[in-house]
Amino acid sequence: MQRGLMWFRRDLRLHDNRALAEAARACDEIYLVFCFDQEILDKLQDKEDRRVDFIHQSITEMQKSLSRNKAELIVKYGIAREKIPELARKLKVKSVFANHDFEPKALKRDAAVAKALQKDDIAFCSFKDHVVFEKDEVLTGSGGPYKVYTPYSRAWRKRLTVDDYEDLTIDIKADRFPALPKGIKSDDWSLKAMGFKETDLQWPGGTSEARKVLDEFLERIDEYKDKRDLPAVKGTSRLSVHLRFGTLSIRECVRAAIGNKSDGAQTWINELIWREFYNMILHHFPHTEDDAFNEEFNDLDWRESDSDFQAWCEGRTGYPIVDAGMRELNTTGYMHNRVRMIVASFLTKDLRIHWKYGERYFARKLLDFDLSQNLGGWQWAASTGTDAQPYFRIFNPVRQSERFDPDGEYIRRFVPELKDVKGKAIHAPWEKPSLFKEQTGDEIGDDYPEPIVDHSEARDAALKMFKDAKE
């Protein structure tokens, strides 16, 4: 009789889960565990963290669904490096099954778990699940990692076969999941016991919700290409948080879209490939967690300004599109991709503040925070990354606003001080002070701030900063 333990981490689903399928293939009986890891939770500053709430909701749903099948999910709260080997030992399993987690800290944790298990002759088996292709699966002709997205995406598509996105769902039958031995039980994993609180989460967790969001998106996927850059409309899928925590499988997304030849569906697949590209980049270039991918830009003469950084964080820069984005992030935990690019460009080029500050702030606030994607996005916007925005192409926040939020609908949604500003003035209210006074009854700088920087001067200073570094 072979017994295994399936350890869920960033794959919070029972269907189409590679490690679970492998466990079912190798074992007669499988125990299931999720551990709320104190080494991660204790570092979270905000005790009303929407991500913890999301995970909690997803685990609750998993447990309910298992109990309908008379199976059980063991939920632990503590240090995963210790809790998992201890549980595996007590359950007398032969192997622990998990899906790859590729972030540097997770790799260290897994190495420690594997080492501890080895002492009891228990194997640690981990599998690819989070992406379609990982590590060295898509390489250049000369065998190295790609550093440019377009040839990578071509090679990715060329390599793809139906086997790469097959459905790995197994039967959740009770006889596969034995009753827990005496003395083995879940810890108290209520949010309160872990020191957290329920939040105003607008993206409920769980696989049923993920499926609902995917189905709803599939009805409008053909329009994705035309609408994906407009933050005021529902043009994108809003699936990033589900992909982050694995309440949706990446293979499910590919299966749903690959046969659709519309420009919308194919553009969406390109975005999924960007996700794979950045995942591969972090694997091959882990130093990009702290340093510029492009070494030439490692010693840029960044500015230090606590007050400007604070104004950016709070959405009080005086540039409405930037402020709307930061307030969307602060109040919902999400920000539209186009606006992420605008605010990141503003911080690094207009304020010349190191991208690492922005990256860390996003890491604290984003519901879909994923180290590889966040680093990729930030280093792209800062022009320090792989296949990044060239340093001399600097976003003008007003032009971006006019182009992508032409009616100012997105701005008015998140910046209430500007709700009475009519027409085009919304993009740069300081340019029409008397109109602003007439429409809002306020002077610029009373309630809504004056711009903290002059874009054209800031642009010149940023160009100089990059040119100096190149010289």
Ligand SMILES: Cc1cc2nc3c(=O)[nH]c(=O)nc-3n(C[C@H](O)[C@H](O)[C@H](O)COP(=O)(O)OP(=O)(O)OC[C@H]3O[C@@H](n4cnc5c(N)ncnc54)[C@H](O)[C@@H]3O)c2cc1C
């Ligand atoms: C500065 C910056 C930071 C970012 N940080 C993160 C992050 O921490 N986590 C994260 O998941 N995404 C990040 N992104 C990428 C992107 O903004 C989000 O994935 C996207 O906004 C999520 O919305 P959606 O699910 O509706 O995306 P859709 O447009 O529907 O795209 C589908 C999926 O493709 C992937 N994707 C989309 N755009 C990108 C992109 N530009 N790069 C890589 N993958 C992409 C995501 O998994 C997304 O869910 C960042 C982008 C920038 C510019």
